[in-house]
Amino acid sequence: MCDIVCLAMADDQSNRGPEWGMSTGWAIVGTLISGMLVWGGIGWLIDWWFNVSFGLPIGLVLGAAGAIFLVVKRYANLSSE
Amino acid sequence: MEKAVRVSLAAEFPPGLKDFDYAPLADFHVFGVEFAITKLTLLTWIAIAGISIFFLLAVRKPQLVPGRMQWMGESAYGFIRDGMARQVIGEAGVRFAPYLTTLFLFIVANNIYGVIPLAQISPTAKISLPVALALISFVLFNWIGIRQHGAATYFRNILFPPGVPIWLYPLLTPIEFFSTLVVRPVTLAVRLFANMFAGHLLLLVFILGGATLLASDNFLFKGFSFFSFLLAIVLSLFEFAVQLVQAYVFTILTASYLQGALAQQH
Amino acid sequence: MTELAAVQGSLAAIGYGLAAIGPGVGIGLIFAAYIQASARQPASARLNLPWLFLGFALIEALALFGIAFGFVWAG
Numbered sequence: 001m002c003d004i005v006c007l008a009m010a011d012d013q014s015n016r017g018p019e020w021g022m023s024t025g026w027a028i029v030g031t032l033i034s035g036m037l038v039w040g041g042i043g044w045l046i047d048w049w050f051n052v053s054f055g056l057p058i059g060l061v062l063g064a065a066g067a068i069f070l071v072v073k074r075y076a077n078l079s080s081e
Numbered sequence: 082m083e084k085a086v087r088v089s090l091a092a093e094f095p096p097g098l099k100d101f102d103y104a105p106l107a108d109f110h111v112f113g114v115e116f117a118i119t120k121l122t123l124l125t126w127i128a129i130a131g132i133s134i135f136f137l138l139a140v141r142k143p144q145l146v147p148g149r150m151q152w153m154g155e156s157a158y159g160f161i162r163d164g165m166a167r168q169v170i171g172e173a174g175v176r177f178a179p180y181l182t183t184l185f186l187f188i189v190a191n192n193i194y195g196v197i198p199l200a201q202i203s204p205t206a207k208i209s210l211p212v213a214l215a216l217i218s219f220v221l222f223n224w225i226g227i228r229q230h231g232a233a234t235y236f237r238n239i240l241f242p243p244g245v246p247i248w249l250y251p252l253l254t255p256i257e258f259f260s261t262l263v264v265r266p267v268t269l270a271v272r273l274f275a276n277m278f279a280g281h282l283l284l285l286v287f288i289l290g291g292a293t294l295l296a297s298d299n300f301l302f303k304g305f306s307f308f309s310f311l312l313a314i315v316l317s318l319f320e321f322a323v324q325l326v327q328a329y330v331f332t333i334l335t336a337s338y339l340q341g342a343l344a345q346q347h
Numbered sequence: 348m349t350e351l352a353a354v355q356g357s358l359a360a361i362g363y364g365l366a367a368i369g370p371g372v373g374i375g376l377i378f379a380a381y382i383q384a385s386a387r388q389p390a391s392a393r394l395n396l397p398w399l400f401l402g403f404a405l406i407e408a409l410a411l412f413g414i415a416f417g418f419v420w421a422g
Contacts, residue, residue: 019169019330019333019337020337022330022333023333023334023337024400025403026268026334027260028400028403028404028407029407030260030264030265030268031256031257031260031264032404032407032408032411033260033264033411034256034257034259034260034263034264035256035259035260036411036412036415037259037264038255038256038258038259039252039255039256040415042255056419057416057419060412060415060416060419061412062252063256064408064411064412066249066252066253066256067256067260067404067408068404068405068408069249069253070242070253070256070257070260071400071401071404072401072404073242073244073245074242075397075400075401075404076397076398076400076401077397
């Protein structure tokens with residue numbers, strides 16, 4: 001039982017100032033928006049260049065997937081160090 | 082039937098983008114670039130003068146047991162230095178405390194003009210001022226990161242997050258680039274601008290709407306103007322809180338980006 | 348054939364409004380679960396944090412899809 005409690009008690013919040021939650025939230029939203037903007041933009045350029053219609057939606061979904069991967073990589077392993 | 086109340090409107094209802102255009106009091110050209118001095122410029126100048134005079138008075142004849150002016154100056158500076166610079170950045174953050182204090186107080190002073198009578202417009206409600214402030218913060222945190230780690234290491238840490246398989250880098254690097262170097266300054270500016278813009282529009286709707294209702298002939302409309310003005314008062318208080326919070330959020334995010342640039346641990 | 352009823356204006360606006368319901372409820376559920384779990388067992392707050400961020404990111408992606416496809420299908 002000590003492993004859970006001790007992990008919480010020996011909680012080093014050394015790199016978490018005040019409002020770290022808000023900064024993290026905005027970082028996640030920013031990453032998601034950037035992913036969709038960048039790859040949606042590339043998809044839109046593909047649409048415009050080759051006159052197809054599926055580039056933009058595929059780009060958006062791809063960008064969102066990449067952004068979620070980045071968010072998971074950076075934030076979903078924080079406490080299991 | 083004669084109107085019992087004579088109401089003159091400062092602007093027409095409904096309010097819109099035109100309410101954010103102010104007539105220039107003076108305009109001139111410098112090297113082909115047009116400049117105009119408007120009411121917003123004057124308000125910003127008064128804010129700068131006010132903050133400067135406040136701190137100059139606070140440090141005049143400093144004593145070990147502070148007098149009232151010195152205590153207020155020290156409290157304002159200490160709030161940012163202890164609560165933001167030290168907490169978020171660490172000990173190395175104390176050298177950014179002057180910039181963060183200036184930024185915070187400047188944004189507060191400009192924001193609260195939105196609820197002060199006779200002014201009633203925040204200079205930050207036009208996009209140019211938040212963009213300028215966000216640009217300064219952006220250049221600062223990148224400059225500090227480059228100076229601390231060297232340009233190659235700094236950009237490599239931003240653009241290539243560790244722990245990612247190599248074949249995913251072409252997908253993720255544009256996202257990381259955009260998210261750190263584009264979205265951060267843009268959201269800093271737009272968050273502040275949108276809050277001040279929307280707040281000003283809200284107040285305009287309820288105050289001008291109340292005055293328009295009061296000036297109508299229908300007595301039911303006149304009665305409803307009471308609620309409109311009541312909501313205007315409530316929203317002014319809410320708007321005051323939003324103005325303080327937005328200044329705090331801008332500064333604490335700047336401090337957080339500085340900490341990220343200095344630490345560079347992903 | 349005469350039209351008996353029609354919706355005019357921007358269907359994309361109605362579509363976005365409907366699309367915003369789901370993520371709104373989802374984000375509320377995620378954070379409510381996190382708050383409840385932290386209240387029942389405070390030691391678990393630290394351990395649940397990664398799942399909070401993961402759930403938030405996944406649901407927020409759907410909300411952003413709503414905004415983006417609102418523009419894609421409005422034109």
